[in-house]
Amino acid sequence: MDTNTLSPKVAAATIASAHAGNRNLSTDPKRMAVIKVWDAMFRGARKYVESEKFLAVHNMPHIVGVTGACENTDTLFTIDWYDGKKMFLPQSNQLYIEMLTQKVESGRVYGEIQSFRKELKADNRRLAQFSLFEIEHLGGLDELIGHLSAIVASAAKQVSQDCAKELALFDRKAEDLAALTFKRMTYADAVELLKTEGFPELVWGDDLEAPHEGRLTELMGPMFVTHYPADIKFFNMRNNDDDPRVVNSTDLLLPLAGESAGAAEREFDGAKLRHKLETSSMLAGLIRQGMKLEDFEWYLSFHEENEVALHSGAGVGMARVAQFILGQTDIRDCVPFLINRENVI
Numbered sequence: 001m002d003t004n005t006l007s008p009k010v011a012a013a014t015i016a017s018a019h020a021g022n023r024n025l026s027t028d029p030k031r032m033a034v035i036k037v038w039d040a041m042f043r044g045a046r047k048y049v050e051s052e053k054f055l056a057v058h059n060m061p062h063i064v065g066v067t068g069a070c071e072n073t074d075t076l077f078t079i080d081w082y083d084g085k086k087m088f089l090p091q092s093n094q095l096y097i098e099m100l101t102q103k104v105e106s107g108r109v110y111g112e113i114q115s116f117r118k119e120l121k122a123d124n125r126r127l128a129q130f131s132l133f134e135i136e137h138l139g140g141l142d143e144l145i146g147h148l149s150a151i152v153a154s155a156a157k158q159v160s161q162d163c164a165k166e167l168a169l170f171d172r173k174a175e176d177l178a179a180l181t182f183k184r185m186t187y188a189d190a191v192e193l194l195k196t197e198g199f200p201e202l203v204w205g206d207d208l209e210a211p212h213e214g215r216l217t218e219l220m221g222p223m224f225v226t227h228y229p230a231d232i233k234f235f236n237m238r239n240n241d242d243d244p245r246v247v248n249s250t251d252l253l254l255p256l257a258g259e260s261a262g263a264a265e266r267e268f269d270g271a272k273l274r275h276k277l278e279t280s281s282m283l284a285g286l287i288r289q290g291m292k293l294e295d296f297e298w299y300l301s302f303h304e305e306n307e308v309a310l311h312s313g314a315g316v317g318m319a320r321v322a323q324f325i326l327g328q329t330d331i332r333d334c335v336p337f338l339i340n341r342e343n344v345i
Helices: 008-021 029-051 094-102 141-162 164-168 187-195 210-220 270-278 281-288 293-305 318-326
Strands: 078-080 086-088 108-116 129-138 183-186 223-226 249-254 258-266 311-317
Touching: 029 108, 029 129, 029 141, 029 164, 029 318, 094 108, 094 129, 094 293, 094 311, 129 141, 129 318, 141 164, 141 223, 141 249, 141 258, 141 311, 141 318, 183 187, 183 210, 187 210, 187 223, 210 223, 210 249, 210 258, 249 318, 258 318, 270 281, 270 293, 281 293, 311 318
Parallel strands: 183 223
Antiparallel strands: 078 086, 108 129, 129 311, 223 249, 249 258, 258 311
C-alpha cells in the first residue's frame, strides 16, 4: 500500500495499525511461539503426504486468470496486467493441479500457496492473505476425508511433539493434540441438529455460517460435514448419484476456527462439467464483471478431449488449523504475519 496516496491522517492510522498487527516480531514470546508452531505444523502435514506418495508441485501461479477463483469471485484481488488486461491474485490453484492427478504415477499431488481474499472486514476470522495446503488425488470422497484427517492429525501431532513450551504460552496442552479424532455428519443432519440447538430458522439450502459451525464443534469436536447443496458450492463439485441436489463434498470444521478446509469430488465428465459452469451463479456473476465462459475453455476442453478418471481434492486453510491448535478465538493471534484490510507491512 502506498501511503503517499492517502491523507496524512489515514496514512498515519494505516502505518500504526500495520505496526500493531505485526509488532515486536523478534522479541514477543508469543509471536515467536506462533512461528515455531507453524514450522512444526507444516512439517507434520508434509510428513503425511510425502509418506503417501503425494508429489509436491512447486512454483504454482500467484498471478492468475479468473480460474484462480474457488468460490466467491467478489473477493478476488485485481491486478493491472500488461496492456491494461485484468488479472488476479489466486484464491486457489485447484483447477491447475487437479489435472495432474491424471498424469503422475501415484495419482496424488499437493502444493502450498498463498491464498488472497479481498475481505472487507478485519475481524477475528478473516485474513486477506493466508497459507493454503492443497491436495488432489485419484479417488472419491471417503478417501479424501481420510487424507484430510491424517494431514491435520499429523500436523497437530508434530506440534505436540516439538512445541510443548510454545503451546503452554497459549494455555494449550500438548497431549490434547497428540491423537486427534474426527466425527462425520451430513449437511442435512447438521441442519436438523442445529434447529434444536438455537437455530430454529435454519432451513435446508442455507449456507452454514460461523455461529452454526461453532455450535456443531462445541457438540462434536473436530468434524466433517458432508454432502452440501449443490447451489451453494463451487461449480465443479460432483453431484451425488443418489441425490443430485447435493454434491459429494465436505467441509472440515474445527473448534474455535470453524471451516478450515473445503473439499470435494471433482466432476470429471466433460459435458456435465460444461453444463454445470454454464448454469452456475458464479458464471453469471463473472459475466457481470466482464469475464466470459471462454476464460475456462482450457479447463473444460481438457475434460472433453481426454479420458479423465474420478478425482478429488481439498484446500486446507493452515491459519485456521493453527487457530485450533493454539486454542484461540482470534485468528489474528495465530499467524506469523498478520495481513488483513487494516494491517500491511
